[in-house]
Amino acid sequence: YLRREGKIWIRIFPHKPITRKPLEVRMGKGKGNVEFYAAVVKPGTVLFECEGVSEAAAREAFRLAAHKLPLKTRFVRRPDYEG
Numbered sequence: 452y453l454r455r456e457g458k459i460w461i462r463i464f465p466h467k468p469i470t471r472k473p474l475e476v477r478m479g480k481g482k483g484n485v486e487f488y489a490a491v492v493k494p495g496t497v498l499f500e501c502e503g504v505s506e507a508a509a510r511e512a513f514r515l516a517a518h519k520l521p522l523k524t525r526f527v528r529r530p531d532y533e534g
Contacts, residue, residue: 452512457503465490492522 453459465488472483492498499516501509510526517524 452515453501453504453508456508457501460500462497462500463490463492467491497527498524 467489468485469487469489470483471486498520499513501512504512506528513524513526
């Protein structure tokens with residue numbers, strides 16, 4: 452949505468390997484193979500940051516991105532600092 456305007460940071464990384472055993476394999480005989488990696492996201496974690504675009508454009512971009520995530524998200528604006 453933002454095209455080439457501004458800059459976006461992804462603040463989470465999938466560190467946790469999720470393993471699965473193949474179908475029709477009996478229990479035991481060690482841990483299964485790594486199927487994919489996942490990111491553990493706790494409440495209050497910042498997922499994305501952006502700068503260099505208007506707040507309206509950022510809100511729309513994050514609204515579209517939130518539809519693709521399996522969790523409830525909220526847009527938070529950093530307070531303006533003077534100094």
